[in-house]
Amino acid sequence: MKYNTVIIGAGPAGIFTALEMIKKGSKQKILIVEKGKAIENRSCPKSETGKCMNCKPYCHITTGFSGAGAFSDGKLSLSYEVGGDLPSLIGENIAQDTIDYTDKIYLEFGADEKIEGISNYEAVKEIRKRAIQTGLKLVDCPIRHLGTEKARDLYYAIEQNLLQNGVDMMFGYECLDIIMEGSICKGVCISNGKENLEILAEHTVIAAGRRGADWLEEKCAQHNIAHQPGTVDIGVRVEVRNEIMETVNDVLYESKLIGYPLPFKNKVRTFCQNPGGFVSQENYDNDLAVVNGHSYKDLKSDNTNLAILCSHNFNQPFNQPITYAQKVGELTNMLGAGHIIVQRYGDILDGKRTWQKELMQSNVKPTLVDAVAGDITAAMPYRSMVNIINFIQAVDHVVPGFASRETLLYSPELKFYSNRIKMDKDFNTNVKGLHCLGDSSGWTRGLMMASVMGVLMGRKLAEIQ
Numbered sequence: 001m002k003y004n005t006v007i008i009g010a011g012p013a014g015i016f017t018a019l020e021m022i023k024k025g026s027k028q029k030i031l032i033v034e035k036g037k038a039i040e041n042r043s044c045p046k047s048e049t050g051k052c053m054n055c056k057p058y059c060h061i062t063t064g065f066s067g068a069g070a071f072s073d074g075k076l077s078l079s080y081e082v083g084g085d086l087p088s089l090i091g092e093n094i095a096q097d098t099i100d101y102t103d104k105i106y107l108e109f110g111a112d113e114k115i116e117g118i119s120n121y122e123a124v125k126e127i128r129k130r131a132i133q134t135g136l137k138l139v140d141c142p143i144r145h146l147g148t149e150k151a152r153d154l155y156y157a158i159e160q161n162l163l164q165n166g167v168d169m170m171f172g173y174e175c176l177d178i179i180m181e182g183s184i185c186k187g188v189c190i191s192n193g194k195e196n197l198e199i200l201a202e203h204t205v206i207a208a209g210r211r212g213a214d215w216l217e218e219k220c221a222q223h224n225i226a227h228q229p230g231t232v233d234i235g236v237r238v239e240v241r242n243e244i245m246e247t248v249n250d251v252l253y254e255s256k257l258i259g260y261p262l263p264f265k266n267k268v269r270t271f272c273q274n275p276g277g278f279v280s281q282e283n284y285d286n287d288l289a290v291v292n293g294h295s296y297k298d299l300k301s302d303n304t305n306l307a308i309l310c311s312h313n314f315n316q317p318f319n320q321p322i323t324y325a326q327k328v329g330e331l332t333n334m335l336g337a338g339h340i341i342v343q344r345y346g347d348i349l350d351g352k353r354t355w356q357k358e359l360m361q362s363n364v365k366p367t368l369v370d371a372v373a374g375d376i377t378a379a380m381p382y383r384s385m386v387n388i389i390n391f392i393q394a395v396d397h398v399v400p401g402f403a404s405r406e407t408l409l410y411s412p413e414l415k416f417y418s419n420r421i422k423m424d425k426d427f428n429t430n431v432k433g434l435h436c437l438g439d440s441s442g443w444t445r446g447l448m449m450a451s452v453m454g455v456l457m458g459r460k461l462a463e464i465q
Contacts, residue, residue, distance in 0.1 A: 020458025346405025
């Protein structure tokens with residue numbers, strides 16, 4: 001099988017690569033290979049069973065057309081300051097211009113025209129002042145909220161558009177390896193578990209998403225693809241009553257706070273805030289259960305959840321940050337008997353575990369109903385835990401009541417971005433014909449910036465006739 005371009009992964013980066021090639025009038029033969037299912041065939045059984053079924057061979061929330069985006073909270077960050085380090089590679093002006101362009105594409109396919117977080121400048125100033133007073137930086141990023149249920153409709157429309165314009169898609173196939181001829185990439189070897197196929201292509205685009213980061217790291221080592229260990233984020237998902245976050249939710253919708261708390265001064269940040277949202281569970285291929293958060297357009301809970309993430313870097317003598325984070329997650333899963341652990345903030349300060357009876361007596365009721373009460377500090381590294389506790393206390397100055405004794409902390413929340421591929425501004429690696437995009441490349445974090453990287457890649461490939 002021969003193609004001009006083969007794209008591994010049907011997440012936002014891969015999708016927008018193909019979409020932009022079509023928009024630019026490219027006549028190239030394009031194939032998208034996706035391990036999961038088409039978006040119309042994706043479903044999570046938890047909606048019926050009430051608990052995670054640990055689906056095999058993969059989690060339907062994270063795998064399939066549109067990647068984790070189909071079941072995520074569906075927030076598009078409209079500022080170049082949010083979403084990873086891509087602006088440092090391509091330039092801030094290009095990044096912002098491409099965000100604006102990509103946002104219009106999302107609108108074409110049905111995104112909500114309303115932009116959150118731009119209406120009340122004076123209230124934003126007051127929140128920023130309180131953040132400065134406690135040593136935090138506020139990044140007030142405009143947000144376009146797709147919503148978990150609406151995102152699926154939007155990406156379905158994109159999927160059908162690609163198919164109608166001649167893009168081939170192979171679902172249920174995973175990429176086993178890339179095909180090398182000397183220092184040139186000639187394509188990929190894929191498998192559906194029953195048959196192995198070789199796909200030959202002039203250009204191979206790896207857009208494997210966050211869950212493909214460790215696989216890509218292995219391929220980099222195997223084929224001498226230039227890369228470097230980057231950052232891995234270890235943290236918790238915090239849940240509080242909507243009343244506590246009311247002002248921030250109304251003014252900003254999503255507040256992004258960054259700090260470097262004593263004594264370690266590691267970077268700690270908030271991420272993926274979901275007003276009226278629901279805490280969720282995702283499962284990776286190696287049976288690793290991690291926590292995340294969803295926010296629907298119509299269905300709302302009494303709580304707001306958000307992630308607090310502590311950044312870790314490793315270089316010498318240990319340089320495998322993904323492995324490190326996985327071990328933290330595995331230990332937490334072991335203590336929770338395969339479930340996500342939830343603990344009250346006050347119990348952490350008291351040095352005790354949380355019991356299920358205590359959760360039921362609290363004002364904050366867990367929206368992840370199959371999370372088990374326990375002690376996350378028995379698995380969380382000391383450095384990370386101290387950073388998180390001190391950061392929560394700082395946020396309490398910005399959002400009074402955030403450090404309530406009843407505030408819930410879920411673990412583990414892990415973000416695997418650590419393998420950063422070395423590329424030029426046109427996303428060329430040191431291997432001719434090979435390009436790496438999106439969260440697995442280590443350059444982006446989230447839907448919008450991964451989509452932006454896809455748009456830019458699509459433009460470059462469309463120039464090749």
